[in-house]
Amino acid sequence: MATSLLWPLPGRNGIVNIGVDEILSAFPALNPEKLAITSPATPLYNCIAWAGGDTYRKWWPDVTRIGYWPKGVPRIETITAFQMAFETLGFVLCASDRLEDGQEKIAFFHKDKIPTHAARQLPNGLWTSKLGESFDVAHDLHGLEGAQYGRLALIMQRATK
Amino acid sequence: MNLFRSVSSSRYCDGSITASIPAGCYTDSSTDDVDIFYKLLRQWRMETLWISSITEAINRPAFKKIVKMGEKVLPLILEEISVQPDLLVAALPIITGEDPVHETDRGNLPAMAIAWTEWYREHRC
Numbered sequence: 001m002a003t004s005l006l007w008p009l010p011g012r013n014g015i016v017n018i019g020v021d022e023i024l025s026a027f028p029a030l031n032p033e034k035l036a037i038t039s040p041a042t043p044l045y046n047c048i049a050w051a052g053g054d055t056y057r058k059w060w061p062d063v064t065r066i067g068y069w070p071k072g073v074p075r076i077e078t079i080t081a082f083q084m085a086f087e088t089l090g091f092v093l094c095a096s097d098r099l100e101d102g103q104e105k106i107a108f109f110h111k112d113k114i115p116t117h118a119a120r121q122l123p124n125g126l127w128t129s130k131l132g133e134s135f136d137v138a139h140d141l142h143g144l145e146g147a148q149y150g151r152l153a154l155i156m157q158r159a160t161k
Numbered sequence: 162m163n164l165f166r167s168v169s170s171s172r173y174c175d176g177s178i179t180a181s182i183p184a185g186c187y188t189d190s191s192t193d194d195v196d197i198f199y200k201l202l203r204q205w206r207m208e209t210l211w212i213s214s215i216t217e218a219i220n221r222p223a224f225k226k227i228v229k230m231g232e233k234v235l236p237l238i239l240e241e242i243s244v245q246p247d248l249l250v251a252a253l254p255i256i257t258g259e260d261p262v263h264e265t266d267r268g269n270l271p272a273m274a275i276a277w278t279e280w281y282r283e284h285r286c
Contacts, residue, residue, distance in 0.1 A: 018210065026211050043247035044270055046213040057268030058248075060215040065260075066251045067215045068268025077216060117213055132211040133247065148211050 018134060030143030034126055039136035048082070050130035051106050051118035052089050059085070079153045082108055082115045091156035097141055099125040105157045107141055111150030119144065198234050201227050202241070202249070209248070219251045228255050235285065239278055246270035253277050259284075 018041070024032055048059035049068075060067030061075040070088040074081045083093065091106055099105075105121040119127040119141060127141045145151050205223035212218050219225075227234065227249075235256065242250050250273045254260045261280035266272040 043245065046215075048213060049268070058213075058215060058270065059268060060213070062215040062219075064215070064219065064251060064254065065267060066219075066248070066273075077214075115214075130213070132209065132213050133206070134210055 023131065023135075023137065026148055027139075027144055027146060029146050031140045034138070034140045034143070036138045037135045038128065038138050041134045043133040045130060046132070047130040048085075048115075048118050050128070050136060051120045052086065053120075061085075077114050079108060079110055079113060079115055082118070083154065083156065086156050090158040092158065094155045094157035097121070097152075097155050099123075100157070102160050103157045104160045105155055107155050108153040109144065109149040109151065110153040115153065117144065117149040194230065194233060195237065198227065198230060198237050201230075206247075215248060215251065218248050219255075224252065228252050231256060232285075235281060239274075239281055242270070242274040243278060246274040250274060250277060 020032070020035060020037065023035065023037075024030055044057070045055045046058045046060065046067075049055065049057060052059065054068075057068045058066070059069065061069045061073075061077055061081055063075070065075075069075050070085050073084045073088065086106060094103075094105060097105060097107060099121065107119045107121070107127065108115055109117040109119075117129065119129040119139075121127050121141075122138060126138045128136055128138050129144065130136050142152070201223045205218075205221055205227065208221055208223060209218045227238075235253070238249055238252055241247075247270060250270060254262075259280065261276045262273045263276065266276065
C-alpha cells in the first residue's frame with residue numbers, strides 16, 4: 001500500500017507523495033513481494049528507537065546531544081557502542097538471523113564501520129524497519145543492504161517477552 | 162499541536178518584516194530570506210528521508226546553510242517544529258549557542274520543541 005508523507009513539506013509543493021516505488025528506488029535489493037508499508041510517516045522516532053521498541057524519541061549518540069542515548073553507554077558512533085546500547089535492553093550477540101522460537105532479534109547495518117540502521121525481526125521471519133524520517137516497513141533483511149545503509153554488521157537477540 | 166500561533170512566516174516577533182506572503186499570491190525571489198529558508202528546508206527534508214543518523218542529517222549542506230542564516234530564521238524554525246517536530250530542532254542550539262532542553266528529553270522532539278519555544282519567548286521576544 002502506498003502512503004503519502006503525512007506532514008506537508010513547505011512551499012508550493014505541499015504534500016509530497018512517497019510510496020513503495022520510491023522505497024524500491026532507494027533500496028533496489030528489496031524483494032517487492034515481501035515489502036509492505038506498515039505505518040504512517042513520522043519523524044518522531046528513528047530506526048534505532050523502533051528496533052528497541054521505542055516510538056516516542058530518536059536514539060543516536062550524536063555529539064550535539066539531540067538524540068537519546070542510554071546512560072553509561074559511550075556516546076560514539078561505533079558498532080560496539082550500539083551493541084552496548086542494546087545490551088541495556090537485554091539483547092546479546094547472536095550468530096544467526098534465522099527465525100528462532102522464543103527469540104527476538106535485531107540486526108545492525110553499517111557503512112565503513114559507522115552504524116547506519118537497525119531492523120527488528122517479526123514473528124513471521126520478515127523484518128521491520130523505520131526508514132529514516134518516513135515509514136515503518138516490513139521487508140526481507142538483506143534487501144536493505146546497498147548504497148543507503150551499507151552492509152549487515154551484527155545480529156543480537158533476547159528472549160521474547 | 163501549534164505552539165507558536167502568534168508567529169507567521171512573514172513577521173518576526175520584534176516587529177521586523179522580511180516578506181509579506183499574502184495567501185495564494187506568493188512569488189519566488191532569490192533574495193527573499195523566507196523563500197531561501199523554505200527551499201533549503203524542502204531540499205534537506207527530501208535528502209534526509211531515509212536517514213536515521215542525526216549526525217548525517219545535520220551535516221547535510223542544506224542544513225548547514227539554514228544554520229548559517231542565523232537568528233533571523235529562528236521564528237521560521239520554531240513555527241515549523243511547532244506544527245511537526247523534527248530534526249530541524251537541531252539547528253537551534255547551533256544558531257543560538259544555548260541548550261534549554263532537559264537531559265531527560267533528549268531525542269523527544271515534541272518536548273524539545275516546547276523547551277525551545279519557551280526559551281524563545283523568554284529570551285528573544
